[in-house]
Amino acid sequence: MKNNRIGMILVVSSLAVIALVMALLLQRQQDQHAQQVRVQGLGMVRSLAALPASVLVPSEGRPGVLDSVLAYRDNPDFAYAAVSAGDGRNLAEVASPGVVLPPAAPLAVTGFDERVVDAARSQRAIREFRGPLASDKGRLQVRIGYFEPRPLSGMKDLQFYALIALAVFLLVPLIYFVIKREMAPLAALGDQLAAIAASRSSAVAPAVAPISADQDVRGLATKLNRYLDQTSARIRELEQNSVASVSSSRLLEYGSNKMQAVLQCLPDGLLVLDPAGEVTFTTGKIEPLLGVPVDEVLSQPVETWCRDPELRGMLRRFRGAGSDSRSQMTIEFNPAGVPDKRLSVTAQPLHGHSMIYGTLVVLRDATREHLARQAGNDFVAHVSHELKSPLNVIAMYGEMLADAGATDPAVRVEAINVIQDEVDRMNSLVNNLLNVSKLEMGSMRPERHRVKLEELLRDAWQQARARADAKDIKLELQVARDIAAVSVDKDMFRIALNNLLNNAIKYNRAGGSVVLAADEADGEVVVSVRDSGIGMAPEDRARVTEKFFRVHETGPEQRGGHGLGLYLANQIVELHHGRLTIDSEPGHGSVFSIHLNKMPALAEGAHVL
Numbered sequence: 001m002k003n004n005r006i007g008m009i010l011v012v013s014s015l016a017v018i019a020l021v022m023a024l025l026l027q028r029q030q031d032q033h034a035q036q037v038r039v040q041g042l043g044m045v046r047s048l049a050a051l052p053a054s055v056l057v058p059s060e061g062r063p064g065v066l067d068s069v070l071a072y073r074d075n076p077d078f079a080y081a082a083v084s085a086g087d088g089r090n091l092a093e094v095a096s097p098g099v100v101l102p103p104a105a106p107l108a109v110t111g112f113d114e115r116v117v118d119a120a121r122s123q124r125a126i127r128e129f130r131g132p133l134a135s136d137k138g139r140l141q142v143r144i145g146y147f148e149p150r151p152l153s154g155m156k157d158l159q160f161y162a163l164i165a166l167a168v169f170l171l172v173p174l175i176y177f178v179i180k181r182e183m184a185p186l187a188a189l190g191d192q193l194a195a196i197a198a199s200r201s202s203a204v205a206p207a208v209a210p211i212s213a214d215q216d217v218r219g220l221a222t223k224l225n226r227y228l229d230q231t232s233a234r235i236r237e238l239e240q241n242s243v244a245s246v247s248s249s250r251l252l253e254y255g256s257n258k259m260q261a262v263l264q265c266l267p268d269g270l271l272v273l274d275p276a277g278e279v280t281f282t283t284g285k286i287e288p289l290l291g292v293p294v295d296e297v298l299s300q301p302v303e304t305w306c307r308d309p310e311l312r313g314m315l316r317r318f319r320g321a322g323s324d325s326r327s328q329m330t331i332e333f334n335p336a337g338v339p340d341k342r343l344s345v346t347a348q349p350l351h352g353h354s355m356i357y358g359t360l361v362v363l364r365d366a367t368r369e370h371l372a373r374q375a376g377n378d379f380v381a382h383v384s385h386e387l388k389s390p391l392n393v394i395a396m397y398g399e400m401l402a403d404a405g406a407t408d409p410a411v412r413v414e415a416i417n418v419i420q421d422e423v424d425r426m427n428s429l430v431n432n433l434l435n436v437s438k439l440e441m442g443s444m445r446p447e448r449h450r451v452k453l454e455e456l457l458r459d460a461w462q463q464a465r466a467r468a469d470a471k472d473i474k475l476e477l478q479v480a481r482d483i484a485a486v487s488v489d490k491d492m493f494r495i496a497l498n499n500l501l502n503n504a505i506k507y508n509r510a511g512g513s514v515v516l517a518a519d520e521a522d523g524e525v526v527v528s529v530r531d532s533g534i535g536m537a538p539e540d541r542a543r544v545t546e547k548f549f550r551v552h553e554t555g556p557e558q559r560g561g562h563g564l565g566l567y568l569a570n571q572i573v574e575l576h577h578g579r580l581t582i583d584s585e586p587g588h589g590s591v592f593s594i595h596l597n598k599m600p601a602l603a604e605g606a607h608v609l
């Protein structure tokens, strides 16, 4: 298309140049002709002027020379010939048909001349040649007129046009080659755009028409426009995608933050290790559990932060994707950073799609369980011992009864008493165990009634007196007769009270004292058991109500026990919506106080147990 246009321009400009050359030739011919006419006209005038006037103006009835000039009428350029007088009158004349002679003009003094007669007066312009004619009739002039050659229209600017056509003729190929050269990179760009557009249009916008193979600027502009259209469509699409991905990344971020918050709230510590054994995630709980700050752990291999050989050994097994690292594993140890803690650590591989992404490590504080387990073991050993000792004593006194009991009444009485005491002890242990079991099964529910506290305490005091006397301990009761009534399960409350009184006697010294008292204060009734016994350290005081907890005895006197008395007492008080408080000082005795809500005053005649 572009080549066709250039070709057309070249043909048109060639034709123009040919036309102009021909026109120039014509003009040249015309100029030569005009020159010929001039030469001829001037020659003729001079020739005629040299003749005597009588020859040119013959007398009437006789032919003159001018008539013979008329013979030239065959010359198409000849217009007229005349001899004119000074007053403009024509003395003789000949003219081509249809030619009207122009009036004679005064002749210049210099002699021969020529003039162009106004073209409006005749059909064609006439060039007139004149010369003086010697005559006795005055000043005459001989005139001869020739038609001026017809001027070619626009011949004046012919050279200018010719130059322009020539310039165009020369410049068009030059410009063509220059444009072609300059367009080469643009054409390459166009091809590239076309290729991109074609690939994109097949992938993104199949509705776009294929780009033409035009290699000109218009083709390039079309390609560029299409490319820009497709690019802006693509940009819009990408913008939409970007908005969608920004919102989904926000959602993901929100989800991830939420998940992290959930994980951080877990009571257990979490560690995630990559397959190379480096920590990629951890929760803040590992610090109190392992005694290692979080920033020392994150992005670090296990060897740099772990001081516990048990944990290091376990995590080493999970490094890489070995087959034996696929099963879960749990260990327990006392971490070097927090030695009084017992940690249970479970490691398990994180796998999916037959790939191992790393290891999940869960660290749990197992101190309580460990202590409970230990206490349980101690308890079994202790209960066995507690049961075995009375059984041994019973067996021994049984033998004594069998041997000497029949004959010696004193031996018989002693044996029976001892056997009775041991049976009571065993009974108390078994009862405590049964009560604990009932408590934990939830089958021990208090049946609360309004109870006269003074009577309840006096009863318990009476029962404990024998044991206090046996240990040379003074047992006092300080309770007002009109002390406020309380709402309790009498039997259960007696278990709690007995356990406190037994302990006050048991952990006392000979000659010591125990006071059972009750007071009213701020809507509460406080029942207290005060002893002058061995007391206990603050850290033991905080734990004595735990199941199976016993203070480690260091003195010479080893008191038997099973760590259930205070646990039971505390549980029973709580079942009554009360509180058990302990005030104690090592070597200076203890005060155990039961705080119960006071009951509202009774209506007259109400039933009180």
Ligand code: ADP
Residues within 6 Å of the ligand: 499, 503, 504, 505, 507, 531, 533, 534, 535, 536, 544, 549, 550, 551, 552, 560, 561, 562, 563, 564, 565, 566, 567, 589, 590
């Ligand atoms: P136990 O059968 O060992 O007496 P308890 O639960 O009754 O179990 O008591 C728990 C621990 O509390 C005891 O081992 C003892 O060391 C301590 N204790 C309880 N009462 C007293 C007290 N009145 N004075 C000093 N220590 C006491």
